[in-house]
Amino acid sequence: GQSLEQPSEVTAVEGAIVQINCTYQTSGFYGLSWYQQHDGGAPTFLSYNALDGLEETGRFSSFLSRSDSYGYLLLQELQMKDSASYFCAAARGSARQLTFGSGTQLTVLP
Amino acid sequence: DSGVTQTPKHLITATGQRVTLRCSPRSGDLSVYWYQQSLDQGLQFLIQYYNGEERAKGNILERFSAQQFPDLHSELNLSSLELGDSALYFCASSPQAGTGRELFFGEGSRLTVL
Numbered sequence: 001g002q003s004l005e006q007p008s009e010v011t012a013v014e015g016a017i018v019q020i021n022c023t024y025q026t027s028g029f030y031g032l033s034w035y036q037q038h039d040g041g042a043p044t045f046l047s048y049n050a051l052d053g054l055e056e057t058g059r060f061s062s063f064l065s066r067s068d069s070y071g072y073l074l075l076q077e078l079q080m081k082d083s084a085s086y087f088c089a090a091a092r093g094s095a096r097q098l099t100f101g102s103g104t105q106l107t108v109l110p
Numbered sequence: 111d112s113g114v115t116q117t118p119k120h121l122i123t124a125t126g127q128r129v130t131l132r133c134s135p136r137s138g139d140l141s142v143y144w145y146q147q148s149l150d151q152g153l154q155f156l157i158q159y160y161n162g163e164e165r166a167k168g169n170i171l172e173r174f175s176a177q178q179f180p181d182l183h184s185e186l187n188l189s190s191l192e193l194g195d196s197a198l199y200f201c202a203s204s205p206q207a208g209t210g211r212e213l214f215f216g217e218g219s220r221l222t223v224l
Contacts, residue, residue: 040220042112042200042215043215045213080137095166096209098153100155
Protein backbone atom coordinates (compact mmCIF):
# COMPACT_ATOMS: atom_id res chain seq x y z
CA GLY A 1 0.00 0.00 0.00
CA GLN A 2 0.91 3.64 0.15
CA SER A 3 2.16 5.16 3.39
CA LEU A 4 4.09 8.14 4.65
CA GLU A 5 5.52 8.35 8.13
CA GLN A 6 6.32 11.59 9.93
CA PRO A 7 6.55 12.48 13.60
CA SER A 8 3.27 13.51 15.17
CA GLU A 9 4.69 16.40 17.20
CA VAL A 10 7.78 18.56 17.30
CA THR A 11 8.54 21.41 19.69
CA ALA A 12 11.23 24.05 19.29
CA VAL A 13 12.00 27.56 20.51
CA GLU A 14 11.82 30.77 18.57
CA GLY A 15 14.92 31.38 16.47
CA ALA A 16 15.92 27.74 16.41
CA ILE A 17 16.16 25.29 13.51
CA VAL A 18 13.87 22.28 13.26
CA GLN A 19 13.84 19.32 10.87
CA ILE A 20 10.68 17.33 10.13
CA ASN A 21 11.39 13.95 8.61
CA CYS A 22 9.22 11.95 6.26
CA THR A 23 9.70 8.41 5.04
CA TYR A 24 7.49 6.99 2.37
CA GLN A 25 6.46 3.72 0.82
CA THR A 26 4.58 4.27 -2.36
CA SER A 27 4.55 2.80 -5.82
CA GLY A 28 4.85 5.04 -8.83
CA PHE A 29 6.59 7.77 -6.83
CA TYR A 30 7.33 11.01 -8.65
CA GLY A 31 8.10 13.57 -5.99
CA LEU A 32 7.59 14.81 -2.45
CA SER A 33 5.71 17.95 -1.47
CA TRP A 34 5.33 19.79 1.81
CA TYR A 35 2.28 21.71 2.97
CA GLN A 36 1.59 23.89 5.99
CA GLN A 37 -1.80 24.02 7.68
CA HIS A 38 -2.82 26.38 10.49
CA ASP A 39 -5.62 25.18 12.78
CA GLY A 40 -7.77 23.40 10.20
CA GLY A 41 -7.37 26.15 7.65
CA ALA A 42 -6.46 25.70 4.03
CA PRO A 43 -3.23 23.77 3.48
CA THR A 44 -0.66 25.92 1.72
CA PHE A 45 2.15 24.70 -0.48
CA LEU A 46 5.71 25.05 0.78
CA SER A 47 7.96 23.05 -1.54
CA TYR A 48 8.28 20.18 -3.99
CA ASN A 49 11.24 17.89 -4.67
CA ALA A 50 11.25 15.72 -7.76
CA LEU A 51 15.00 15.12 -7.75
CA ASP A 52 17.43 14.18 -5.02
CA GLY A 53 18.91 17.07 -3.15
CA LEU A 54 18.05 20.24 -1.35
CA GLU A 55 15.56 22.91 -2.43
CA GLU A 56 15.71 26.22 -0.60
CA THR A 57 12.93 28.76 -0.35
CA GLY A 58 13.66 31.49 2.12
CA ARG A 59 13.68 30.14 5.66
CA PHE A 60 12.38 26.78 4.48
CA SER A 61 14.38 24.05 2.78
CA SER A 62 13.33 20.59 1.67
CA PHE A 63 15.42 17.55 0.93
CA LEU A 64 14.75 14.33 -0.92
CA SER A 65 16.65 11.05 -1.19
CA ARG A 66 14.81 8.75 -3.56
CA SER A 67 17.17 5.84 -2.85
CA ASP A 68 16.31 6.05 0.87
CA SER A 69 12.61 6.89 0.32
CA TYR A 70 13.20 9.77 2.69
CA GLY A 71 12.78 13.49 2.79
CA TYR A 72 12.75 16.30 5.30
CA LEU A 73 11.60 19.85 5.74
CA LEU A 74 14.02 22.21 7.43
CA LEU A 75 12.70 25.37 9.04
CA GLN A 76 15.24 27.98 10.09
CA GLU A 77 14.96 31.05 12.28
CA LEU A 78 11.71 29.76 13.70
CA GLN A 79 8.98 32.29 14.37
CA MET A 80 5.85 31.96 16.47
CA LYS A 81 3.76 32.05 13.31
CA ASP A 82 5.44 28.83 12.16
CA SER A 83 3.41 26.93 14.75
CA ALA A 84 1.21 24.79 12.52
CA SER A 85 0.81 21.30 11.11
CA TYR A 86 3.20 20.25 8.38
CA PHE A 87 2.33 17.51 5.93
CA CYS A 88 4.54 15.64 3.54
CA ALA A 89 2.79 14.34 0.44
CA ALA A 90 3.96 11.91 -2.20
CA ALA A 91 3.03 12.51 -5.83
CA ARG A 92 2.35 9.17 -7.41
CA GLY A 93 0.71 7.55 -10.38
CA SER A 94 0.18 8.84 -13.88
CA ALA A 95 -2.09 11.55 -12.50
CA ARG A 96 0.52 12.53 -9.90
CA GLN A 97 -2.15 12.53 -7.19
CA LEU A 98 -0.91 13.42 -3.74
CA THR A 99 -0.97 10.98 -0.85
CA PHE A 100 -0.53 12.88 2.41
CA GLY A 101 1.13 11.86 5.64
CA SER A 102 -0.70 12.29 8.94
CA GLY A 103 1.04 15.55 9.68
CA THR A 104 3.49 16.91 12.22
CA GLN A 105 2.25 19.45 14.73
CA LEU A 106 5.02 22.02 15.23
CA THR A 107 4.87 24.15 18.34
CA VAL A 108 7.22 27.11 18.55
CA LEU A 109 7.84 28.35 22.08
CA PRO A 110 8.96 31.87 22.97
CA ASP B 111 -6.51 33.78 -0.42
CA SER B 112 -5.79 30.88 -2.79
CA GLY B 113 -8.50 31.83 -5.27
CA VAL B 114 -10.34 28.54 -4.71
CA THR B 115 -13.86 29.04 -3.38
CA GLN B 116 -15.79 26.42 -1.47
CA THR B 117 -19.38 26.56 -0.29
CA PRO B 118 -20.87 26.08 2.17
CA LYS B 119 -18.23 26.73 4.82
CA HIS B 120 -20.20 24.88 7.47
CA LEU B 121 -22.95 22.32 7.16
CA ILE B 122 -24.82 20.42 9.84
CA THR B 123 -27.11 17.60 8.85
CA ALA B 124 -28.51 14.31 10.07
CA THR B 125 -27.59 10.72 9.37
CA GLY B 126 -29.12 9.35 6.21
CA GLN B 127 -29.25 12.73 4.52
CA ARG B 128 -27.57 13.90 1.33
CA VAL B 129 -25.48 17.05 0.85
CA THR B 130 -23.68 18.73 -2.01
CA LEU B 131 -20.41 20.61 -1.61
CA ARG B 132 -19.39 23.07 -4.27
CA CYS B 133 -15.97 24.20 -5.44
CA SER B 134 -14.90 26.91 -7.85
CA PRO B 135 -11.25 26.52 -8.86
CA ARG B 136 -8.79 29.33 -9.44
CA SER B 137 -9.31 31.15 -12.68
CA GLY B 138 -7.62 29.17 -15.44
CA ASP B 139 -7.07 25.99 -13.43
CA LEU B 140 -8.34 22.88 -15.19
CA SER B 141 -7.79 20.31 -12.44
CA VAL B 142 -9.91 19.94 -9.34
CA TYR B 143 -9.16 17.62 -6.45
CA TRP B 144 -11.28 16.64 -3.45
CA TYR B 145 -9.78 15.68 -0.11
CA GLN B 146 -11.33 14.60 3.19
CA GLN B 147 -9.72 15.48 6.51
CA SER B 148 -11.11 13.92 9.64
CA LEU B 149 -10.25 15.24 13.09
CA ASP B 150 -6.50 15.38 13.63
CA GLN B 151 -5.90 13.31 10.52
CA GLY B 152 -4.08 13.81 7.28
CA LEU B 153 -5.81 14.59 4.03
CA GLN B 154 -7.34 11.61 2.29
CA PHE B 155 -7.47 11.90 -1.48
CA LEU B 156 -10.95 11.27 -2.83
CA ILE B 157 -11.04 12.12 -6.52
CA GLN B 158 -9.52 14.29 -9.23
CA TYR B 159 -11.06 15.82 -12.33
CA TYR B 160 -9.28 17.40 -15.25
CA ASN B 161 -11.20 19.54 -17.71
CA GLY B 162 -14.44 17.75 -16.97
CA GLU B 163 -13.11 14.21 -16.99
CA GLU B 164 -12.35 11.98 -14.03
CA ARG B 165 -8.59 11.64 -13.85
CA ALA B 166 -7.87 9.67 -10.69
CA LYS B 167 -9.86 8.09 -7.92
CA GLY B 168 -8.72 7.53 -4.36
CA ASN B 169 -10.49 6.25 -1.28
CA ILE B 170 -13.88 7.56 -2.25
CA LEU B 171 -16.88 5.68 -0.89
CA GLU B 172 -19.60 4.48 -3.22
CA ARG B 173 -22.01 6.77 -1.34
CA PHE B 174 -19.95 9.71 -2.57
CA SER B 175 -19.85 11.02 -6.11
CA ALA B 176 -18.42 14.04 -7.84
CA GLN B 177 -18.41 15.80 -11.14
CA GLN B 178 -16.77 18.73 -12.86
CA PHE B 179 -18.96 20.92 -15.01
CA PRO B 180 -18.13 22.70 -18.31
CA ASP B 181 -17.43 25.93 -16.42
CA LEU B 182 -14.89 23.87 -14.41
CA HIS B 183 -16.60 24.16 -11.06
CA SER B 184 -17.00 20.89 -9.23
CA GLU B 185 -19.50 19.36 -6.85
CA LEU B 186 -19.02 16.57 -4.34
CA ASN B 187 -22.21 14.73 -3.45
CA LEU B 188 -22.36 12.81 -0.19
CA SER B 189 -25.37 10.57 0.38
CA SER B 190 -26.71 8.25 3.08
CA LEU B 191 -24.57 10.20 5.50
CA GLU B 192 -23.09 8.48 8.52
CA LEU B 193 -21.59 9.94 11.71
CA GLY B 194 -18.13 9.01 10.43
CA ASP B 195 -18.53 11.26 7.42
CA SER B 196 -18.16 14.28 9.69
CA ALA B 197 -14.98 15.95 8.44
CA LEU B 198 -13.45 18.87 6.65
CA TYR B 199 -13.76 18.50 2.90
CA PHE B 200 -11.18 20.39 0.91
CA CYS B 201 -11.16 21.20 -2.74
CA ALA B 202 -7.91 22.06 -4.47
CA SER B 203 -7.06 23.12 -7.98
CA SER B 204 -4.03 23.25 -10.23
CA PRO B 205 -3.42 24.56 -13.72
CA GLN B 206 -2.75 21.17 -15.23
CA ALA B 207 -3.07 17.51 -14.38
CA GLY B 208 -0.29 15.16 -13.61
CA THR B 209 2.48 17.39 -12.34
CA GLY B 210 2.40 16.64 -8.61
CA ARG B 211 3.41 20.20 -7.96
CA GLU B 212 1.58 22.97 -6.15
CA LEU B 213 -2.07 22.51 -5.35
CA PHE B 214 -4.12 25.52 -4.29
CA PHE B 215 -6.58 24.62 -1.54
CA GLY B 216 -9.85 26.24 -0.64
CA GLU B 217 -10.81 26.98 2.96
CA GLY B 218 -12.83 23.78 3.16
CA SER B 219 -16.39 22.79 3.96
CA ARG B 220 -16.87 21.54 7.50
CA LEU B 221 -19.54 18.85 7.56
CA THR B 222 -21.09 17.73 10.83
CA VAL B 223 -23.39 14.73 10.75
CA LEU B 224 -25.57 14.33 13.84
